[in-house]
Amino acid sequence: MELDLFIRYGPSLLSGFAVTILCWIVGSLGGLVLGFVLACLYRFGPAPLKWFIFGYVEVIRGTPFMIQLFILYYGGPSVGILLSPVQAGIISFIVYGSPYFAEIFRSGFNAIPEGQIEAARCVGLSETRIVTRIVLPQMLVPITAPLTNFFIILTKETAILSVVTVPELLYETQTMASETFTFVEPFLVLSIFYWLMVIGTSRLGAIVETRVTRHLRRT
Amino acid sequence: MAQDQTHEPIIKVRGLSKYFDSFEALRDVSLDINRSEVLCLIGPSGSGKSTLLRCLNFLEAYDGGEVRLEGDLIGWKSTTDNPRKPLKSEALRRQRQNIGMVFQQFNLWPHLTALENVAEALINVKRMSKADAQDKARVALAKVNLSDKERSHPANLSGGQQQRVAIARAIAMEPKVMLFDEPTSALDPELVGEVLGVMKEMASDGMTMVVVTHEMGFAAHVADRVAFLEKGRLVTCVPPQDIFSRTPDDPRVDAFLKTYRERNVV
Helix, strand or coil, rough: CHHHHHHHHHHHHHHHHHHHHHHHHHHHHHHHHHHHHHHHHHHCHHHHHHHHHHHHHHHHHHCCCHHHHHHHHHHHHHHCCCCCCCHHHHHHHHHHHHHHHHHHHHHHHHHHHHHHHHHHHHHHCCCHHHHHHHHHHHHHHHHHHHHHHHHHHHHHHHHHHHHHCCCHHHHHHHHHHHHHHHHHHHHHHHHHHHHHHHHHHHHHHHHHHHHHHHHHHHC | CCHHHHHCCCCEEEEEEECCEEEEEEEEEEEEEECEEEEECCCCCCCCCCHHHHHHHCCCCCCCEEEEEEEEEEEECCCCCCCCCCCCHHHHHHHCCCCEEECCCCCCCCCCCCHHHHHHHHCCCCCHHHHHHHHHHHHHHHHHHHHHHHCCCCCHCCCCHHHHHHHHHHHHHCCCCCECCCCCCCHHHHHHHHHHHHHHHHHHCEEEEEECCCCCHHHHHHHHEEEEEEEEEEEEEEHHHHHHHHCCCCCHHHHHHHHCCCCCCC
């Protein structure tokens, strides 16, 4: 192993890591928010909207991320959508993740016993308050694990952004590999970076899970 | 005028009907509930007593007839529209604040402590400050003898304690009427007494109560009137001594009570 390789390529690997983290955080948090909105509209919206959301979920979930990214980045200009690679990457990442998040939230809504919602209606709580005060806090119990899981899956999905030349981790690693004809070292570094993101996410998920299940512990 | 109002029934039910798809859950039920009265609803399972109770606060949207609380039509804008239009959620919420409800399964919010369960609607519906709401919630918890459990979460309370918190949650809102949907049916036998005790106390404090129950002892001793339902119809609504006498007028009531008599409950 040649250590000076890492000194030479360190900055570009680190910048790749930073871009990966940026796309991952903005893209997955955006997807989380969009997914939550979709799940709320699906639950509370009028019937035609439900069908639209159902279709959206089926289409986005039913097609590969790479194809969605290609369509946005290469097909976009023909309908006047001109985006930089990073912009296209983040937007498609948000779109790609949103139906999965929506499904997690949908199952979370379903997990709250109807009786608790009826009890809330009986004391006059508004539907919005019921969601924010009764449903959401409890929903976190069943959805924290699947959310953590999906955030972890998304860490590695960022690698696909390299195909539209987003200068993220895989892109920089491949550049290093092709310029130096080394493979073990760059991909070892790449694995460590992904592993750091995954381990961080799962630790954070565990902390959140402990917090949101506190009330269920018998004392 | 004010005096007239106290003699008027607080709730008037007229020609109430309710369908679940093609199943007729309630048929032409008419009933008055007087102020400070305890009315028990009894009958075989599936007879429509819970459905009737749930129509009173519009948890079930009734299809025909009307429910009025102090003259105010519950749930619908009017009975003459076809199809009927439901009230705006704001208006329905205002009506529901006058009608407390206690459920068979307690339905406490498990992520909140006993005190928070009681204070929640005081803060977010009555718009009280947190401190005032908690003071009021403590008074309500004291009424159900649970002052020492205010910091406990439902998971750490017995069924009887949970049901008493649920009662405190409802009475803290100072409703005009309290609805109880089989409040002791999910409790271990030794915990039934503490809940019924609290309910008796409420009755003697003059609360108007409508109670769906299988506790014939409670119906016999606490109720002012007992309504017997069968197959969605109100068969009779009379003082308890008339229904629990050895020879009720109606053979259907007799058949129903026989199952209790055989176990020496009544």
